[in-house]
Amino acid sequence: MKRRTFVKCVGCGAAAMAASHTELLPEFMRGVENACAFDFTKQLSTVEARYYRKLEGGGIECELCPRHCRVTDLERGYCGVRENRGDTYHTLVYGLPCAFNIDPIEKKPLYHFYPGTTALSLATAGCNVNCKFCQNWEISQSRPEQTNNLDIPPASIVDVCKSRRIPTIAYTYSEPVIYYEYMYDTAELGREDGIKSVMITGGYIEEKPLADLIRQLDAIKVDLKSIREDYYRDIVGGELKPILDRLIQIKTAGIWLELVYLVVPTLNDTDAEFRDLARWVKKYLGADIPIHFSRFHPQYLLRDLPVTPQRTLERALGICQAEGLQFVYLGNVPGHHAESTYCPKCGQILIQRRGYRIVQNNLNGNRCNECNREIPGRF
Amino acid sequence: MSKVVVVKSQDRELRQPLTRAEYNLFLTAGLRALTGEPNAVAALRKLLPPGVVGMKTNCLAGKANSTPVALTEALADMLIKTDRDANDIVVWERTSRELAEAGYELNAASTAIRCLGTDANGVGYSDQFYSYGEVNSLVSRIITRVVDFNINLPVLKDHSIAGLSAGLKNMYGAIHNPNKYHGDNCNPFCAHVANLTPIRLKNRLTIIDAVRVQYNGGPAYVGSYLHYYGGLVIATDPVAADRVGLEILEYIRATNNHPPLAQVERPVQYLKTAAEIGLGIAELDDIDLEVLDIDVTGNAKEGTLF
Structure with missing residues (x-):
């Protein structure tokens, strides 16, 4: 059976990933429940991007994320999915997810957000950082021409949720900020039909677009990758300060927030870092914000590091609890009491x-x- | 010392854009001068052992300012005369769409010259990452698997971030994540991309098309900034070729009352970086530059760069 036909047959409830990622197919199969028809497409979107300004003398400056990429004609921003065409900035991935699945909400992870429910989860190609440990680098570090993309406009996402009684849409896997317009419009449409939306993000976004987006969302999970600026510079390819500012913004806005901290052996796993993290979270976000310490598995550009030892995760747990955080979880350690x-x-x-x-x-x-x-x- | 040959002509009978036959004259003169061989075929035999040869074009700017089809045709004519099967010549780019928009006829068949993008069915990028310095990328399988040697065929032009777009910058089209490497005027990234193992090992020859040079507003095509220089820059040293290309670009900018690239926050520092990591020569004083002026009959005589 041709792959295209296969996807047409199994449709929603399945994940469409880059063709080479056959290791994902068993999970792909598990999601199959009934039929919908979504085709792969080679066409890229031409929807105009939001949050950019035209520069005198030509070119545009993107104002979506703190990078503020200056992009001249026919070039793209760092994310690889927003392109200047004649000094109009375009999102190339509107309505074109390359990953599409139904997940437990716990997988995001969101532990204090309607436990036991499911989320229609989707992502497009691209990302505005380049984490050396990325678990989804095959899509996050690709351009949309390099992934197999389904053609699913926002209304179809909402229709799937309604017909399958899926209460939540999760914008996840890669970095939803870079497909902002698609996420925003889908969330807005979903809200009209009582479908909730959650964003799973690194939080590297400017204040204004986040403020606008929060009005359409119901929860945000932020991957706070470190509490050190140099880690963000060297391992993530981003900046810490804007992310801390956005966390405070999210908390202040009153939208539900959970944090994940991926513990990478030797890179961000000292007692001092765990303590600094706990103190910052308690001071600025509150002691009752759930924080998940997640186990690292060797991936992407950090294949030479070991899996995070369980005792390291338990050390983080102990330090954060001692500092007064009330909901500290361990992730990727099935069966552990801290789940x-x-x-x-x-x-x-x-x-x-x-x-x-x-x-x-x-x-x-x-x-x-x-x-x-x-x-x-x-x- | 690295040798760089610039073949140019101000002969008004040479039309612009150049025809396949006219490019043949330029290439013949240039390759002979570069290698000391009596003709272009012997020169190509010396530079490229038997095997599959790629031609990496730069087709970002569409038909108006991409690697000319006529240049690849003229070069392919010569390669076939080196007893190479036509199908062992692969004209390639990042995407097939870009090739088609630049006027190339796509062909992925097992006969005739191949012409395809990395996104063509069954091609794609390497399974493994290649890393050097600040760069970690998947590399086009056209470089890693399909071709044994590559000829880099960029166009000389201004670039809004890198300053210079020529041979080293053209290799961004061989990796899967070029958007990650545009910070800091593409330094050190241009150097590090070109130094990724399969790219460094397989790039054997750089031929920069400097017939019509866009000296500002690049890399997209802006017709008002086009200047007729009428030359090709040919070298085996990719850094030296770009260094001479930069000299030409800066001269043309000055001629057209544009400030040096460094004064408009686009210093071309990646050439120095490339030299520091051993990719080639970036000092003009260390480059053996030979400039040839040719006429419509192909007669070449010593010329000057400007």
């Missing part, structure tokens, strides 16, 4: 998880069913 949510007041297990599966839920609404303590989140 579950506990009541900070009475210690009752509130949501017991194993991997992405909810084993038991002892919440009464958003309160502990033992001591009635309110648990932050959306339940």
Whole structure:
């Protein structure tokens, strides 16, 4: 069967990734539930991008992310998916996801956001940073010509959610900031039909576009990759300061927020870093923000480092709990007790998880069913 | 010392853009001078052992300012005379669309000269990353698997970030993530991309088309900044070729009342970087520059760069 026909047959609930990524096919198959028809397309989008200004003497300056790429005719920004054509800036990936799947919301991970529900998850090619540990580099570090893209406009995404009773759309896998227009329009349409939207992001975005976007979103998970500026410069290819500013902006806006910190052996795993992180989070975001310490697996440009030892993750857990953070989780360690949510007041297990599966839920609404303590989140 | 040959002509009978036959005259004179061989075929035999030969074009700017089809045709004519099968010649670019828009006829068949982009069916990028310095990239399989040697065929032009777009910059079209390497005037990235192992090993010859040079507003085509120089820059040293190209570009800018690139925040520092990592010679004093003026009959005599 031709790949195109295959995708037509299995349609939604499947992931369409770059053709060479056959290792993803088993997961691809698991998502199959019924049929929809989405074709691969070679065409790129010509939708005008938002948040840019034209420069005197030619060229444009992108104002979407802190890079502020200055881009002349026929060139692209750092993300590889926004192109200047005659001094009009275009997004090349509007409606063209290269990854498309139905995931448990726990996979994002969002542990305090409607636990046990699913999210229609999608991504386009491209990213505005270049993390040496990227788990999805095949799509995030590619240009849209290099991925197999489905043609799915925002309305079709919402239709799939409605027909399949999927409560949430997750913009994820690569970096949603770079497909901002597609995300924004889909989220706005979804909101009209009661479909929630969550953004899984590195948070490298300017203040204004984030402020506008927050109005269409229901939750944001930010990968805070380090609390050190030099790590962002050397390992991520970005900057820390704007991301910290955006985290405060998100918290202030009142939208639900969770953090992930990928613990990379020898690069961001000292006690001092964990302590600095915990103190910053507690001071600026609050002690009740969930933070997930995730296990690193050798990938992309960091193939020579080992998997994060469990004891390192537990060290981070201990330090953050000692600093007063109330919801600290360990990720990619299936079966560990720190996958579950506990009541900070009475210690009752509130949501017991194993991997992405909810084993038991002892919440009464958003309160502990033992001591009635309110648990932050959306339940 | 690295040898660079510039073949140019102000002969008004030479039309612009040049025809296949006219490019033949330029190439013949230039390759003979570069190698000391009696004719172009012998020169190409000396430069390129038997095997599949690629021609990396620069087709970003469409038909108006891309590597001319006539140049690749003239070069292919000569390569075929070196007893090479036509199908062992591969004209290539980042995408097939760019080639087609520049006037190339695509051909991925097993007969005749091949002409295709890295995005053509069954091509794509390397499975492994190639790294040097600041660069980590997948490299076009046309370089890593299809060809044994490559001839770099850029056009000489201004670039809004790099300052100079010539041979080294053209290799951005051989990697999967060129958008990551445009910071800091493309320095050190231009040098480091060209030094990725398969690119460095397979690039054997650089021929910069400097017939019509866009001296400002590049890399896209802006007709108002076009200047007729009427030359080709030919060298085996990719850095030296670009260094001479830069000299020509700066001269043309000055002629047209444009400031040096360094004064408009586009200093071309990547050539020095390339020299420092051993990719070639970036000092003009260390380049053995031979300039030939040719006429419409192909007669060549010693000339000057400007």
